[in-house]
Amino acid sequence: PSTPLLRGVNLTEIESLALSSQLNMADGHARQELTKSQRSIVDELPDLFAKAAAQPVDDLEREAHRAYLHLLHQHSYPTRPGGVLTCYSSSVAMEILARSLVPAGGGPVALVHPTFDNIPDLLRGNGLRLLPVEEDVLHEGSVSAAVPEGVRCLFITTPNNPTGRVLAEQRLAAIAAECAARDVVLALDTSFRGFDTRSHYDHYTVLRDSGCRWVVIEDTGKLWATLDLKVGLLASSDHVGLPLAKIHSDILLGVSPFVLVLVTRFAEDAAAGGLADLHRFIADNRALVRATLADVPDLAFPDGDARVSVERVDLGERRCLDVWTRLRQSGIYVLPCSQFHWADPARGDHSLRIALARVPGALEAAVRALRAVLLSP
Numbered sequence: 098p099s100t101p102l103l104r105g106v107n108l109t110e111i112e113s114l115a116l117s118s119q120l121n122m123a124d125g126h127a128r129q130e131l132t133k134s135q136r137s138i139v140d141e142l143p144d145l146f147a148k149a150a151a152q153p154v155d156d157l158e159r160e161a162h163r164a165y166l167h168l169l170h171q172h173s174y175p176t177r178p179g180g181v182l183t184c185y186s187s188s189v190a191m192e193i194l195a196r197s198l199v200p201a202g203g204g205p206v207a208l209v210h211p212t213f214d215n216i217p218d219l220l221r222g223n224g225l226r227l228l229p230v231e232e233d234v235l236h237e238g239s240v241s242a243a244v245p246e247g248v249r250c251l252f253i254t255t256p257n258n259p260t261g262r263v264l265a266e267q268r269l270a271a272i273a274a275e276c277a278a279r280d281v282v283l284a285l286d287t288s289f290r291g292f293d294t295r296s297h298y299d300h301y302t303v304l305r306d307s308g309c310r311w312v313v314i315e316d317t318g319k320l321w322a323t324l325d326l327k328v329g330l331l332a333s334s335d336h337v338g339l340p341l342a343k344i345h346s347d348i349l350l351g352v353s354p355f356v357l358v359l360v361t362r363f364a365e366d367a368a369a370g371g372l373a374d375l376h377r378f379i380a381d382n383r384a385l386v387r388a389t390l391a392d393v394p395d396l397a398f399p400d401g402d403a404r405v406s407v408e409r410v411d412l413g414e415r416r417c418l419d420v421w422t423r424l425r426q427s428g429i430y431v432l433p434c435s436q437f438h439w440a441d442p443a444r445g446d447h448s449l450r451i452a453l454a455r456v457p458g459a460l461e462a463a464v465r466a467l468r469a470v471l472l473s474p
C-alpha cells in the first residue's frame with residue numbers, strides 16, 4: 098500500500114509544515130536571495146507604490162502582461178479585452194478554469210500524469226471526472242492517444258512538475274490540431290516555463306493557428322523572490338466558449354496595481370540579463386544536489402535534462418515517507434512524490450522532490466543531511 102500516513106494529505110499541506118523552517122526545500126516557490134539589481138528594485142518600492150497609485154490600472158495591467166510574456170517570447174498572446182485575465186495566483190486561475198468547465202457538460206478532463214496535485218484536486222473539487230494521460234503518451238506516439246476519446250478538455254502542465262518535461266512545438270501543434278478536430282478544449286499550465294528556454298517558442302501562435310479552443314495559465318510567482326507578490330494569468334482564445342470572465346468577476350475585481358508594477362520591473366530586470374543568470378543559478382544548484390548525492394548507492398535522478406527549479410530523486414527501494422520523516426526530525430523538509438501520481442500514488446512512494454530556488458548554503462546543508470539519512474540504514 099502507498100504511504101498511508103500521507104494519505105489524504107495534499108502536497109501543499111506538506112509544504113506548509115516547512116514554511117517556517119530554515120531548511121525548507123519543499124515548495125516550488127522562489128526563496129533564493131535577491132540579486133543586486135533586484136535589490137535596487139526593492140529599494141525603489143516607495144516610488145513604485147506612488148507610480149502604481151497614480152497610473153490607470155488598465156495601463157499597468159497591459160504593461161505587466163507585455164513585460165512578462167515578451168520576456169518569455171510569448172508575443173502572440175491575446176490583447177482583446179478579457180483575453181488575459183489577471184488573478185492573485187495561478188491556482189486562482191486554475192479554479193476559474195475548473196468552474197467554467199462544469200456547465201460545459203460532456204465527458205471527463207484528461208490530465209497529464211504525474212503532476213502537482215492541486216490541479217486534479219481543483220478539477221475534482223468542481224465535480225469533474227479525470228482521466229490520466231501518462232507523459233510518454235502525451236509527448237510521443239499517436240496523437241489520438243494523447244487526446245482520449247470523449248474528453249471535454251485536455252490539461253497539460255508544461256514544463257511539467259515535478260519532471261520538468263517540456264511539450265515540444267511540433268507536438269503542441271499536433272495535439273492542438275487534434276483538439277480542434279474533436280472540439281476538445283486544450284488547457285496549458287505553463288507556470289514553470291520561465292526556467293526552460295525550450296518552452297520559449299510562441300505557444301500562442303501555435304494555439305491560434307490550430308483553431309482549437311484553448312486556455313493558458315501563466316504564473317509569475319516561481320521565478321523571483323518577491324515574497325509571493327505575484328500574479329497568475331488566465332489567457333484564452335476568443336472562441337473558447339467558457340464563462341471565464343464571468344467567473345473571474347465572481348472571484349475578484351482586480352489584482353493590486355502595486356503587484357503589477359513590481360512584476361513589470363522584475364520582468365524588465367530579467368530581460369536585461371537576470372533570466373539567464375537565474376538559469377545558471379538553478380543549474381548550479383541542480384549540479385550541487387547531484388554532486389552531493391553522487392556516492393549514494395541505489396539512487397537516481399530520473400529527469401536528466403530538467404531545467405525547472407525542482408529536482409526529483411529516485412530513492413530505489415527506500416520509501417519517501419521514511420526518508421521524509423527522518424529529515425523532518427532534523428527540521429529539514431523535502432517533498433515526497435506520492436501525491437504527484439494523483440491516479441496511482443504508489444508510483445511516487447520511492448521518490449522525493451528537492452526545491453532548487455534556494456540559497457546554495459541552505460540547499461547544501463539540507464542535501465548533506467539527506468545524504469547522511471540515505472547512507473544510514
Ligand SMILES: N=C(N)NC[C@@H](O)CC(=O)C(=O)O
Pocket residue numbers: 109112123124125126188213215258
Ligand atoms: N495553490 C497551491 N497549492 N500552491 C502551492 C503551489 O504553488 C506549490 C507548487 O506549485 C510547487 O511546490 O511545485
